Amino acid sequence: MTNFVADIKIPDSQLAREAAELLREHGDELLWNHSNRVFLFAAMKGNLNQIQYDSELLYISSLFHDIGLTPAYRSADKRFEVDGANAARDFLRSRGVPEDSVRLVWDAVALHTTIGIVEYKEAEAALMNFGVGYDVVGKNFDLISAEARQKVVEAFPRDRFKHDILHAFLEGFKHKPETTYGTINADVCEWLLPGYKRPNFCHQVLHSKWDE
Template sequence: MDFFTAPDSRAAAAALEVCQEYTEPWLLHHSLRAHAWAKAYAAQEDIAHDGELLYVAALLHDLALTAPFDSHELPFEEAGGHLAWVFAAGAGWGRARRKRLAEVIVLHMGDDVPAEDDPEGHLLQVAVSADVSGSRVGEFTPEFRAEVVERYPRLGFVEAFTARFADQAARKPGCAAAGLVASDWPRRVRENPLDLPAR
């Protein structure tokens, strides 16, 4: 089964173009890996979902960590939700679908979302946690893990991503990123099994 091909839609193509234009290669690859993890996990667990919505959310979920879209006041996931709403409006999505996209992006930094309540939100949470801190990464086969990282190399992801989160935490001490930075999250990111072969 193919877990790497984007949905055939104008919105999906535009999301990739935006990500390619505004994110560094390490962050672009993180977003593409997140989509692959999410699709594979959905297949493993038989979670029905909206493929286009999931793809666009995966591609745009960290866009507010980049300098052009960084908010000085809002947590990056909230700023990203607003940005995604604007993107979706430009893509011609209706208001309800724009709201769903924004919700999925905001929730990826929140408490666990059950698949039965929000399949796309759940899948993005699982995928991002696997890619960032190695949570549940063992639920994917070693062969698939190797294929994902071969297609979309990590490119110094650990150092760059933890530095970006540390910056968010310093400027926005009440945000979710600050809570993670103050926990054992940095250690878990450094010890992600996905990075072990490169060490």
């Protein structure tokens, strides 16, 4: 694997390599390339804004952020983000990583789709959310130069990413669509899951068991 992409060093500590091997084992090329792009775009944002961050923890968070979509880690009843966060927590604890770092990575993974909150968390969580938004929907697209984007995509190709990632999302939670309530993932179910009807919060309030 290339150590530097667009002047960003990809962490190569023992911990980082083991995390990468785990994603390689249980993910596919789509998730591998996406997760690495997320890290690179996140790191670029951090460097551009002169934000202090732990590159190793940012990288590991990026590698685990979608692993909850995979058959090895998807649960029957939890949000896929929580599945990924729990997998990251187990991985880090098994290697003796301090609890403060474990909690930071858990938050980064669990909250990475929680728009409006995660960007106010610690640097690693906020930056990874930026990387996810940048790679998935092109949020703040012009913040990173075309040259840097090209280098990232050459190293970790997109290959119809904008089409295939939606199906990858659905595959990860189509057996538990109720876990997408109140999140952007409900949009995926509404778009791709036959027969899915999005729950409505107002309906739930007005039809609760309260008698007034």
